[in-house]
Amino acid sequence: xxxxxxxxxxxxxxxxxxxxxxxxxxxxxxxxxxxxxxxxxxxxxxxxxxxxxxxxxxxxxxxxxxxxxxxxxxxxxxxxxxxxxxxxxxxxxxxxxxxxxxxxxxxxxxxxxxxxxxxxxxxxxxxxxxxxxxxxxxxxxxxxxxxxxxxxxxxxxxxxxxxxxxxxxxxxxxxxxxxxxxxxxxxxxxxxxxxxxxxxxxxxxxxxxxxxxxxxxxxxxxxxxxxxxxxxxxxxxxxxxxxxxxxxxxxxxxxxxxxxx
Amino acid sequence: xxxxxxxxxxxxxxxxxxxxxxxxxxxxxxxxxxxxxxxxxxxxxxxxxxxxxxxxxxxxxxxxxxxxxxxxxxxxxxxxxxxxxxxxxxxxxxxxxxxxxxxxxxxxxxxxxxxxxxxxxxxxxxxxxxxxxxxxxxxxxxxxxxxxxxxxxxxxxxxxxxxxxxxxxxxxxxxxxxxxxxxxxxxxxxxxxxxxxxxxxxxxxxxxxxxxxxxxxxxxxxxxxxxxxxxxxxxxxxxxxxxxxxxxxxxxxxx
Numbered sequence: 020x021x022x023x024x025x026x027x028x029x030x031x032x033x034x035x036x037x038x039x040x041x042x043x044x045x046x047x048x049x050x051x052x053x054x055x056x057x058x059x060x061x062x063x064x065x066x067x068x069x070x071x072x073x074x075x076x077x078x079x080x081x082x083x084x085x086x087x088x089x090x091x092x093x094x095x096x097x098x099x100x101x102x103x104x105x106x107x108x109x110x111x112x113x114x115x116x117x118x119x120x121x122x123x124x125x126x127x128x129x130x131x132x133x134x135x136x137x138x139x140x141x142x143x144x145x146x147x148x149x150x151x152x153x154x155x156x157x158x159x160x161x162x163x164x165x166x167x168x169x170x171x172x173x174x175x176x177x178x179x180x181x182x183x184x185x186x187x188x189x190x191x192x193x194x195x196x197x198x199x200x201x202x203x204x205x206x207x208x209x210x211x212x213x214x215x216x217x218x219x220x221x222x223x224x225x226x227x228x229x230x231x232x233x234x235x236x237x238x239x240x241x242x243x244x245x246x247x248x249x250x251x252x253x254x255x256x257x258x259x260x261x262x263x264x265x266x267x268x269x270x271x272x273x274x275x276x277x278x279x280x
Numbered sequence: 281x282x283x284x285x286x287x288x289x290x291x292x293x294x295x296x297x298x299x300x301x302x303x304x305x306x307x308x309x310x311x312x313x314x315x316x317x318x319x320x321x322x323x324x325x326x327x328x329x330x331x332x333x334x335x336x337x338x339x340x341x342x343x344x345x346x347x348x349x350x351x352x353x354x355x356x357x358x359x360x361x362x363x364x365x366x367x368x369x370x371x372x373x374x375x376x377x378x379x380x381x382x383x384x385x386x387x388x389x390x391x392x393x394x395x396x397x398x399x400x401x402x403x404x405x406x407x408x409x410x411x412x413x414x415x416x417x418x419x420x421x422x423x424x425x426x427x428x429x430x431x432x433x434x435x436x437x438x439x440x441x442x443x444x445x446x447x448x449x450x451x452x453x454x455x456x457x458x459x460x461x462x463x464x465x466x467x468x469x470x471x472x473x474x475x476x477x478x479x480x481x482x483x484x485x486x487x488x489x490x491x492x493x494x495x496x497x498x499x500x501x502x503x504x505x506x507x508x509x510x511x512x513x514x515x516x517x518x519x520x521x522x523x524x525x526x527x528x529x530x531x532x533x534x535x
Contacts, residue, residue, distance in 0.1 A: 064535035065416050068368040073535050078321045084368035111339035111411040113322045118362050158374045165320045197371050
């Protein structure tokens, strides 16, 4: 209880400091309100995974790895392979992350990314089918290595980078031949997550950790080149016109990150 | 045997031909080792070790408040260690994340290395966390982890009596070798990871499986001492680098 109280006071102070700055048109790191932090993407960083990428957005760093296994298709889609997306908030990455099974934040992050990838049908699950009762399952692991805020966008960039790097393994006699590949996965579109935070009347693109903890509202919008493919409002509230503005920005900022892929 | 689940000595493949190993190394040669310190901005100390095909990341936090509080010791900081292998770390199937029997044991032996070194009595009622993530495994991940943790602790400014370097030794095709690669680890006759403190050459970690004679063990220890010296040089250079650059360099991981 004492901790919650302390946390509430701290939140109020952080919010006041941020708001005073925003009123002057400034952010902690001197960015414009609609400016992304420096972004970087490096594909193919691991040899053991079928696809991998390391993404950086400001201080945040996320490693994504794609691996394939053989599994039984879901009963409602017996002729399709499966996608499994998981996120690990490693205690290595932040003084606030504890070891243990994924918490609600990790689960939310993985599911938002997963929905974007699924909705855009960037993995052709039908092509992962092998034979009756057998298909390839595609594991996308999102490893949070450093937490500097806006992990969803960083993880989304890493995931997309890893999928673009992915090679589908050869299957022989119902078994995966490790390290032999038949084709690239060739995602047909590029999915990017864009998050926004609102404090007072001000909307910020790509909130840093300091901005994130002081935000009243936060929302993530995932886009392809042409469509919105997933949305997730987290805490707080927003208006319809707020949302429309955010969607416009999501496409614009999404395109900036898509250029890195 | 230590790294994979294979039994020792179950391949017909010859691993040493004319004194050269499958990757062209001699028996006392270590794989390329790269250490970078200060790669995680959120951590008090951190290190990335790329050693052969191993990629190991270590983040250190503390001394900080001990949680749960009832564990706190009035005599000194609690050292906690978590070694964990990613599910994509090996060429074979997608593994399971989270602790297993193997990773819990390794976490324990690594913790016991650093309990000897960290001057814990300076920080009563606190904890120091050493988090280790194996992003890619290629034989010898526990020694790579210790090597990373030592550099990360030093970079965190945590007082230590000595620093530690570690190396895997073992027996392959009847010969004692250092720094076993994955195949040598899986199919060699014996392996013996060793961690040595730098100044006193105390053995801080020693594990072994397979069959070895006393002479072979002594040989391995001698070889380990020489190899640890090389590892130590790379560690020192990595830690020194962050103090030599005038501006605080950008903290990022480059794999």
